[in-house]
Amino acid sequence: MTWTTERIELLKTHFDAGFSxxxxxxxxxxxxxxxxxxxxxxxxxxxxxxxxxxxERRTVPAGTRRMGFVQHEILxxxxxxxxxxxxxxxxxxxxxxxxxxxxxAKCRWPIGEPGxxxxxxxGNEQVKGLPYCAxxxxxxxxxxx
Numbered sequence: 001m002t003w004t005t006e007r008i009e010l011l012k013t014h015f016d017a018g019f020s021x022x023x024x025x026x027x028x029x030x031x032x033x034x035x036x037x038x039x040x041x042x043x044x045x046x047x048x049x050x051x052x053x054x055x056e057r058r059t060v061p062a063g064t065r066r067m068g069f070v071q072h073e074i075l076x077x078x079x080x081x082x083x084x085x086x087x088x089x090x091x092x093x094x095x096x097x098x099x100x101x102x103x104x105a106k107c108r109w110p111i112g113e114p115g116x117x118x119x120x121x122x123g124n125e126q127v128k129g130l131p132y133c134a135x136x137x138x139x140x141x142x143x144x145x
Contacts, residue, residue, distance in 0.1 A: 003038060011035065015044055074129045075141050097123035109136035 007028060014024045021039070025032040039045070097106060098120055107122035108131045124133035132140055 008038070008042070011038060012042075012044070015039065074127065075137065095123035096120040107131070107133035107136055109133070109140075 010028060011024060014027060019027070021035045022032045025035045028035070095106075096111060101123070102108065102121050105126060107124045107126045109122040110119070111122060112119040122133055122136060124135075126133055127137050130137050130141075
């Protein structure tokens with residue numbers, strides 16, 4: 001479809017009325033991209049709301065954090081705790097459990113070769129917020145070299 005003078009006047013009228021590009025496109029029987037392109041070529045634009053968007057970004061509730069950041073804090077505390085404790089026994093006896101015995105509170109570290117009769121999971125008490133016990137969390141989440 002071509003842009004006739006009547007269509008351009010309708011475009012300007014709808015734009016000034018505050019319709020979105022998608023609404024204008026539906027009313028004119030065109031695609032949204034065609035409307036956006038014509039608005040750009042005509043030099044029509046709406047004021048940017050960058051200041052409002054920045055203010056909205058800053059108003060994130062204080063209690064909400066990304067899970068990765070929370071895990072970082074847990075691991076930092078865990079490293080400090082493990083460094084302070086003596087490492088007499090590098091690997092405490094695991095309470096091996098099968099997949100069917102595995103619960104939410106048990107360490108999910110696999111032990112043994114999958115498919116063998118002795119395969120299982122650690123089963124020790126996991127660190128809150130992580131899927132592994134303290135020893136296996138230290139092995140799984142290493143600092144970047």
